[in-house]
Amino acid sequence: MRRILVIGAKGMLGRELMDILHSSFSKDEVIGWDIEEIDVQKEDESVMKIEALRPEVVIHIAAYTDVDGCELNPEKAFAVNAEGTRHIALAASKCRAKMVYLSTDYVFDGEKREPYLESDPPRPLNVYGHSKLKGEQYVQQWVEDSLIIRTQWLYGPFGKNFVASILQQAREKEVLSIVDDQAGSPTYTGDLARAVCKLFQLDVRGIFHVANSDFCTWYTFGQAILKLSGVNRVKVLPISSRELCRPAARPSYSVLNCQKLKKETGLTMRPWSEALKDYLSTYRQSLS
Numbered sequence: 001m002r003r004i005l006v007i008g009a010k011g012m013l014g015r016e017l018m019d020i021l022h023s024s025f026s027k028d029e030v031i032g033w034d035i036e037e038i039d040v041q042k043e044d045e046s047v048m049k050i051e052a053l054r055p056e057v058v059i060h061i062a063a064y065t066d067v068d069g070c071e072l073n074p075e076k077a078f079a080v081n082a083e084g085t086r087h088i089a090l091a092a093s094k095c096r097a098k099m100v101y102l103s104t105d106y107v108f109d110g111e112k113r114e115p116y117l118e119s120d121p122p123r124p125l126n127v128y129g130h131s132k133l134k135g136e137q138y139v140q141q142w143v144e145d146s147l148i149i150r151t152q153w154l155y156g157p158f159g160k161n162f163v164a165s166i167l168q169q170a171r172e173k174e175v176l177s178i179v180d181d182q183a184g185s186p187t188y189t190g191d192l193a194r195a196v197c198k199l200f201q202l203d204v205r206g207i208f209h210v211a212n213s214d215f216c217t218w219y220t221f222g223q224a225i226l227k228l229s230g231v232n233r234v235k236v237l238p239i240s241s242r243e244l245c246r247p248a249a250r251p252s253y254s255v256l257n258c259q260k261l262k263k264e265t266g267l268t269m270r271p272w273s274e275a276l277k278d279y280l281s282t283y284r285q286s287l288s
């Protein structure tokens with residue numbers, strides 16, 4: 001029996017991951033902590049608490065994920081995403097535990113214009129991306145047995161996300177303006193959580209890109225959400241990132257190449273449109 005600790009267990013991905021871990025790893029002890037149990041910003045407390053638990057695996061997915069919030073509050077972004085990750089990495093190394101860390105496509109600047117490989121040099125455009133990249137570097141520096149999973153554009157049944165927001169706005173407005181100059185791959189948390197479990201079960205190490213396949217813009221994604229939900233009366237207009245004028249810059253192209261995942265684990269991620277269809281049909285009731 002292994003002791004698996006998930007930090008960030010009450011977030012959008014965390015809740016999905018906890019469900020899947022409990023059902024797939026029933027022989028193991030799965031423990032979920034979030035901000036109430038551990039504030040990753042506090043070094044001594046975090047390290048002591050984890051050391052006392054002695055987990056064999058630490059899955060660290062807690063983060064300050066508000067990208068514009070990070071831009072306006074860089075101290076908090078670095079305290080949680082970078083230093084917080086250093087504290088968890090330090091604790092994992094003291095316990096000789098395997099550490100899994102969730103990172104982001106926003107470590108890239110989008111200039112490549114073709115899907116990013118794990119080996120491509122990162123160059124974040126915003127504070128969130130910088131703070132998550134620093135987190136990656138701490139994990140690599142401190143933990144011998146580490147797995148870094150970069151993903152993007154998450155949505156799922158738990159927490160705030162683009163799908164829920166579009167459906168909410170469609171109930172209130174007749175016209176929606178959506179950004180059409182950023183391309184990426186919308187990724188369903190259920191698919192990602194299953195891939196995370198498979199990856200750490202296979203005991204692979206290093207950086208892996210994991211996202212649903214194919215790509216689109218937020219505008220195309222928005223159109224698909226409305227179409228698949230049977231909403232016809234709302235008009236959708238494409239706009240530019242400049243028109244939206246958000247505090248944090250985003251890469252215009254941050255599609256992740258997931259070939260390494262396929263080559264080393266045999267795992268393929270289904271197209272985002274298929275995952276979205278599945279998600280909307282499963283959760284139609286709760287979203288309406």
Ligand SMILES: NC(=O)c1ccc[n+]([C@@H]2O[C@H](COP(=O)([O-])OP(=O)(O)OC[C@H]3O[C@@H](n4cnc5c(N)ncnc54)[C@H](OP(=O)(O)O)[C@@H]3O)[C@@H](O)[C@H]2O)c1
Pocket residue numbers: 007008009010011012013014034035038039040041060061062063064065080084102103104105132151152153154155159
């Ligand atoms: N969402 C995306 O599109 C996306 C894309 C790429 C990568 N990722 C990465 O994937 C992971 C999961 O993302 P998510 O969207 O599921 O995140 P989320 O819903 O924001 O969940 C993160 C969890 O971490 C908790 N947390 C925040 N600060 C903390 C602290 N100081 N100590 C302990 N816990 C703290 C949050 O609590 P509160 O809610 O109370 O703050 C929340 O429960 C993150 O590492 C994120 O960077 C996400």
